[in-house]
Amino acid sequence: MEECDVIIVGCGPAGLSAAIFCGRAELKTLIIGMVEKSQAQLAMHIENYFGFPEGVDGSMLLNKGIRQAQKFDVKFLKDEVVAATACEESGKKFFSIKTSKGENLKSRAMIIATGVPIRLSGIKNEQELTGKGVHYCVSCDGPLYKNKKLAIIGSGNHAAEDAVEALSYTKDITIISNATKFDFSENYGREIKKWRIETLVSNVKEFTGGKWFEGVVLEDGTKLKFDGVFMACGTAGALDFATDLGLEIRDNVLVVDENNMTSMEGAFAAGNCAGRCRQIAKNVGDGCNAAVNVIKYLRSRELYFDYVHGTSAQQTAQASSSTPVQAAVTTARRIAEPAAPKRKLRIGWFSFSCCEDSTIVFTEILNDYYDKIKSVADITYARALRKQNDMTNLDIAFVEGAISNEKAAEELRKIRENSKVLIAIGACAITGMPSGQRNTFDERRSREIEPIVSTFSYSKEVKPLHEIVKVDDIVPGCPMTETGFLAVMNRQIKGLGIDAQL
Known part of the structure; x- marks a missing residue:
């Protein structure tokens, strides 16, 4: 059974952020997950993430995170966790983790960052047109549809919330229930009426379009044209193993404290699976907080200090013996060195x-x-x-x-x-x-x-x-x-x- 200091379950922004911190602290770190299942992977153009004034493609952001984590010797396992058990042996606590491919792993701590996976609606062509006019995150991809005609698919508050958020980009919005009725709360119902958002009770049979989404076909065969559609049909639970572990779950999210620790010692959670504000910036911060507290937990330290990964004793001695002026000159030379020409x-x-x-x-x-x-x-x-x-x-x-x-x-x-x-x-x-x-x-x-x-x-x-x-x-x-x-x-x-x- 392979042993790790920390196993991170999930390969989205929260999991990758946590991995970078754990890797830099020289913890033996393993991420288990599939990057293609992260909601961030589906975001065509993210405009509200710090440091990217022109926006960034979701898959590009995740790939950069993977490379950064690998730089700090973080290992990746493309698999899914199906079971986790809290164990104790010779007075030492650890987690025993099993994957869908039969891997048996052992870790001193774990960070759950599974996100909240999308529940596919079953509408024909949904998967084929995902990212090509079919979307799941209004704050991520809404800006692509300024003054365009949008459909929101869903019958509950999730759909109402997405529709109200989409008003920032367009006023031409129709919510299609894909159910026999709408189930908005009183507050959301008032918002829908206040903003005069159109609603339509009907099941959706098919999404039309080849290279790009063009519209919907309703259950009775009616065809409606839209420029884009956002899915708000609910989310699938990815926390079965967390339930079996006995972690406290409330409203389909893990309950965590200010340190991102769950109801079980040594088990932490970060990102969408541990909170409501489903934004990449928040999830990255969650991953950081969880990792910092994992480091403190494993090393029994009250305070966290930043780790300089891979600095040898010889390098440390050389750094301490050099004068501030010499160090500054060395840094200046390094900065002044011309970069290798990039292919254009x-x-x-x-x-x-x-x-x-x-x-x-x-x-x-x-x-x-x-x-x-x-x-x-x-x-x-x-x-x-x-x-x-x-x-x-x-x-x-x-x-x-x-x-x-x-x-x-x-x-x-x-x-x-x-x-x-x-x-x-x-x-x-x-x-x-x-x-x-x-x-x-x-x-x-x-x-x-x-x-x-x-x-x-x-x-x-x-x-x-x-x-x-x-x-x-x-x-x-x-x-x-x-x-x-x-x-x-x-x-x-x-x-x-x-x-x-x-």
Whole structure:
């Protein structure tokens, strides 16, 4: 049976924060969990976390946390805890922990940071469209839908709370019960009426959309269009093992004291599973507090002091023998050393048949985020560059507009061949409309425009990009929104191995 000083159950912001502190204190630390199950992993663009003025992608934040914890020798086990038992042997207390894959582990202390996992609603296409218009956190992803049409799915106070919070971004909100009735408290019912939020009693059968969520299909077959949807159908309990352990649970969260210790000595809890304010900043703080108190608990110290991880006795002696001036000079030299040049992405922007409104938005983004973009990318192709254009070896090609003739189709194929990632920008590129309105013309109107089609060598039909080449990602909208573009851009920056965010 493998022995640890502390086992942390959960791989979200709270668990990773705790792991960093425990690792720096040189405790033998193991995290058990699956990062893909963290709610933070689903957040496309987090705008309210300290230190990221332009926002940060949830998965990027978690990956940085994992790397930071690994720096301090924290070990990771991709598994789930199914049982935990408090034991005592030779006067020493410990926890015996069993995982779903049959691992048997032993630890002197444990931190439970399981979060509150999402309960899937069973609506068709929910999982496929998660992160593509289907969301679970209004405070995380609400800013993506400023002045857009939103649906909230749920029948209780959770749905009402999400709807009221979403008013910060849009007034066009409909709560769909996905149940036979609503069950709002009196206070939340008043808030719904006060803000004139629409409500609809119906079960939802399906979410529509391919690359991106487009709307819902109700139980009676009615189709409703929305720009995005937030799920508020409740949460699944992840604390079965905590119940078996005998920990006090109230309102589906673990009861903890000011030290984040549960009702059992040596068992601590942090994050969403231990409190109501479901925010990443709060959860990171919880993880810190739990870890600090685990360190004090295991080392029998009343006070916590910061640990400098990996400092050898020789380094300590050298540091103490050097003068303040020598230390300052050494630090200054270290700071002054030029950093190794970073690889920058090569980006191209292309436009075909469309109104080019997204090009205007792109130009505004370049102006507003010039320094940030310049630090990670070079624009090597754009119409304004004229003779300086170079479309070879592109990392990302942004393509706006539909394809209306064979010449454009050939150019698009060439762009595809020269780029690692091709992203469709706006409605025309994604759906072919409204540029492709002539695809819907009847025979009479088609005859009327035949001379124009023939003169300009237009194809019989206007096509979206994906009917010509492979499309890797999309930025919907007519025109696209700044937040939508930045979310996709950050996702691709991460995917291409660049450690940066716009």
